Amino acid sequence: MTRANVILLVLLVVCALSLVTSRHQSRKLFAELEREQALTRKYDIEYGQLQIEQSTWAMPTRVEKIAREQLRMQLPGAGRIEVMGEARP
Amino acid sequence: MRALAQSPVRLPQLRAPLVFGTLLLLFVALLGRSLFLQRFDNAFLQEQGSSRYSRDIEVPAHRGRIVDRFGEPLAISTPVKAVWAWPEKMDATPEQLRALATALELPLATLTRKLADGSEFVYLKRPVAPDAAERVAALQIKGVHDETEYWRYYPGGEVMSQIVGFTGDHDIGQEGIELAQQSWLGGKPGSRRVIINRRGEIVEDVASIRAPQEGRDLALAIDSRLQYLAFRELKAAIDANRAKAGALVILDATTGEIVALANLPAYNPNNRSRAARDRMRNRALTDTFEPGSSMKPFTIAAALDAGRLTPSTIIDTAPGTLTIGTATIHDAHREGALTVEQVIQKSSNVGAAKIALSLSPATMWQTLSDAGFGVTPQTGFPGEVGGRLRPAKSWRPIEQATMAYGHGISVNLVQLARAYTVFAGDGELKPVSLLKVDAPGAGRPVVKPETARAVRHMLEMVVLPGGTAPKAQVAGYRVAGKTGTAHKLDGKSYSESQYIASFVGFAPVSNPRLIVAVMIDEPGAGQYYGGAVAAPVFSSVMGAALRLLSVPTDAPMNNVILPPDVPDVREET
DSSP: OHHHHHHHHHHHHHHHHHHHHHHHHHHHHHHHHHHHHHHHHHHHHHHHHHHHHHHHHTOHHHHHHIIIIISOOOOOOGGGOOOOSSOOO | OHHHHHSOOOOOTTHHHHHHHHHHHHHHHHHHHHHHHHHTSHHHHHHHHHHHHEEEEEEOOOOOOEEOTTOOEEEEEEEEEEEEEOGGGOOOOHHHHHHHHHHHTOOHHHHHHHHTSOOSSEEEEEEEOHHHHHHHHHHOOTTEEEEEEEEEEOTTGGGTHHHHOOBOGGGOBOSHHHHHTHHHHOOBOEEEEEEEOTTSOEEEEEEEEEOOBOOOOEEBSOOHHHHHHHHHHHHHHHHHTTOSEEEEEEEETTTOBEEEEEEESOOOTTSOTTOOGGGGOOHHHHOOBOOGGGGHHHHHHHHHHTTSOOTTOEEEOTTSEEEETTEEEEOSSOOOEEEHHHHHHHTOHHHHHHHHHTSOHHHHHHHHHHTTTTSOOOOOOTTOOOOBOOOGGGOOHHHHHHHHTTOSOBBOHHHHHHHTHHHHTTSEEOOOBSBOOSSOOOOEEOSOHHHHHHHHHHHHHHHSTTSSOGGGOBTTBOOEEEEEEEEEEETTEEEEEEEEEEEEEEEOTTSOOEEEEEEEEOOOSSOOOHHHHTHHHHHHHHHHHHHHTTOOOOSOTTOOOOOSSSOOOOOOO
């Protein structure tokens, strides 16, 4: 009888201690999760800002200006276009 | 020891009960106190306790992005700072003020003026980039604070301005799609209760008080490249013709999506402090105009469909005038006997009026109404109008005759472009959409397929030599369309000097992909015919758009035949 009680007591203590540790572990992990989520938000914001930046650089107005003025590109006239593909009857 | 044991001390008789009683009393007091705390002060204590470890925190939700059909961003929200101050509580040395001005990138004079204007609370600058706001915070000036807010950026600028619209304070849509789709785009911030440890880290989620609702992204049907192209060409045409305003719509002929919608004058949505209200209007959807001759194909289609005539029926338009009651209709140029095809090609008012008068008002009304005239195009755009098509019962003959060539009826440009889906397709009117659609909506039959094909052929003749719009031709593609030149209404009568020039057409004729409608308001550089003002815009936009979309050519590259020495065939409606 006493033996059983002692075993149960030890079991109880072990369980109680493991509860404490796992609780602590879970809180630590949760704090980590929170940090990661904050990072996600931060990166989301950064992504949005980069998208804005990218589309500002890639504005057709700007691209066209550079193509025309710096690279001296121009659209070929209709006479200088040759259409490839299936032979026309 | 023994002596003590032998003579026991006799305690006073009351001592034990007294001690016992006192202790009991203390216990009762303790019990009472605890009962009291448990019973009456419970709520207060619970709150005090939980405030030591739990917090309610706001969960931000931001507004959804607006993107074009390929996912290119047209409107994005990003958090920025707003720097504000309480001038009365401020206590800054001149050096600090100078540093503040530098950090905010404001001239010192502007800063001091803002601080001295007498108000209790003043925004020094908004938006401020987060890193600049950090530099401001580092100065630690008393009475200067910042707060986070979402700012909406529009990378498309003025090119997209009237479609996308903009948001006002608190990220709420005010114009355009931003207003129309507020409930879809708008996010609702939530809040949750958490447990924090002594370092302020969140260690446990207790409950979500209000789940945040993130704004959803919205894909428009707009193709940024075509939109830019449309805007650029429209701007060039308006500058060259010294016009007051203009609009251009590109529809996908197969799905009915609005792939480009340009309006001028425009404004910059990122900096709209000086933008006039007038520039914010999306003319193509909110303004109506009398279309002029671009209405003729519908009259002809109604007559063909009713079996009244065939494309080769001869209509006598001599002597170029037609008198109905007290009013007389004129042609801009005299022709004799014309086939129905030529009535469209030469844009004869008299011919169109005669054809209209051969129809009953109810038949003509039905075709026009089925083609979407007088009905809003249902794009969901705020302020969209449906134009005016009066009920057939009230038509007098002269009105029926003028309506045949687009006077006495009003439309908006999107409606007009949409009506041409009837001819681009096989007689079906397609629904239009500003939003990207996965599957094209079901069309509604308006005229028989063979009627649509016959009218399509007539519309192709318009751009060929002898028609009113040879300048609408595109190298490598067969195009079809119709010009319109309408006198503007000036009060109750028609103006003699103000016109609206328009052109609506589609290409490639063998398998129509795009419909382009151009409207130029009050061209003021001498030319005002649709064929001279609007057709070249159509040609350059259509040609570039088809090449951009890699649409296979259906004509040789040298197909454009401009009659250089022959004067343009004119039309006066």
